[in-house]
Amino acid sequence: xxxxxxxxxxxxxxxxxxxxxxxRVPPPKAPAWFAAKTLARLREQxxxxxxxxxxxxxWRWMWAAGTAALVVGWVxxxxxxxxxxxxxAMVFAALDALVEQDEENxxxxxx
Amino acid sequence: MAGEVSDEELMTRIxxxxxxxxxxxxxxxxxxxxxxxxxxxxGAGPEAEEVAQDIFLRVWRSAGTYRAEGKFTTWxxxxxxxxxxxxxxxxxxxxxxxxxxxxDEETGESLMESHPDGSTPTPLANLAYADLAKAVEEACRELxxxxxxxxxxxxxxxMEFEEIAKITGMSLTAVKALMFRARxxxxxxxxxxxxxxx
Numbered sequence: 190x191x192x193x194x195x196x197x198x199x200x201x202x203x204x205x206x207x208x209x210x211x212x213r214v215p216p217p218k219a220p221a222w223f224a225a226k227t228l229a230r231l232r233e234q235x236x237x238x239x240x241x242x243x244x245x246x247x248w249r250w251m252w253a254a255g256t257a258a259l260v261v262g263w264v265x266x267x268x269x270x271x272x273x274x275x276x277x278a279m280v281f282a283a284l285d286a287l288v289e290q291d292e293e294n295x296x297x298x299x300x
Numbered sequence: 301m302a303g304e305v306s307d308e309e310l311m312t313r314i315x316x317x318x319x320x321x322x323x324x325x326x327x328x329x330x331x332x333x334x335x336x337x338x339x340x341x342x343g344a345g346p347e348a349e350e351v352a353q354d355i356f357l358r359v360w361r362s363a364g365t366y367r368a369e370g371k372f373t374t375w376x377x378x379x380x381x382x383x384x385x386x387x388x389x390x391x392x393x394x395x396x397x398x399x400x401x402x403x404d405e406e407t408g409e410s411l412m413e414s415h416p417d418g419s420t421p422t423p424l425a426n427l428a429y430a431d432l433a434k435a436v437e438e439a440c441r442e443l444x445x446x447x448x449x450x451x452x453x454x455x456x457x458x459m460e461f462e463e464i465a466k467i468t469g470m471s472l473t474a475v476k477a478l479m480f481r482a483r484x485x486x487x488x489x490x491x492x493x494x495x496x497x498x
Binding site: 206223231 | 319322323326327330331333334335336338339343344348349352353356357360429432433436437451452454455456479482483486487490493494
């Protein structure tokens, strides 16, 4: 066991032989145009409709505004409706006006 | 240039919308990011390039929330890991990973890595190297994602296990266990080359 560990360079390593093999095949490098294309995409995103006022405002503000609107709506909805108050005097005045109108109509009709 | 600007300083400038600082940051880390993405996604090509670009665009957007608490590369590789795993999951749902060599759409050339020593190898040596590269690529591709990530970060980025644990969000023991399992799989898959190289 001790020999095995030594030959593989420790339990948490790949071992010199495997490491040597993998190091002969390094990961690919980024193409020469990579930075330029990334910056171009950044500028494109800045100009795209996705980057309009809603994007700049940030989703947190949008979320806060939406929640506030819901709360206000709920409070208004929950508020008991005020019953319409009509005083007796207003009712009698309206009836008097109707009677007076009726009398006037009758006079014009010669009745 | 008097001295190299630190990554943290570049991030502060990026937060203020400095595109030049962003360009410097990309050029400094593009090989690391692109190489990791390519290894994780099964090879170089337009898809790996797009994902690597997405990672840098995410860095730009996250600059406002970035806190220079640890090493910048640890934070960057965490972004890489998150996006690559998300994309890999999406891709897995779409199709199985194919084993074909990828070809540059513009030049028509194979995107398999070039010979690392920069020499002009003989056709026979070239063939042997291409064969080896393909075998290593395939062996890595067949590893589960977590194992592939751990091997890549350890072998090619030279990271410590503690750093890898932070990036992958796993315990130190779990990372070491993944490394062990990856080693066993790679040894089995590349046994022909290992015995030949003795």
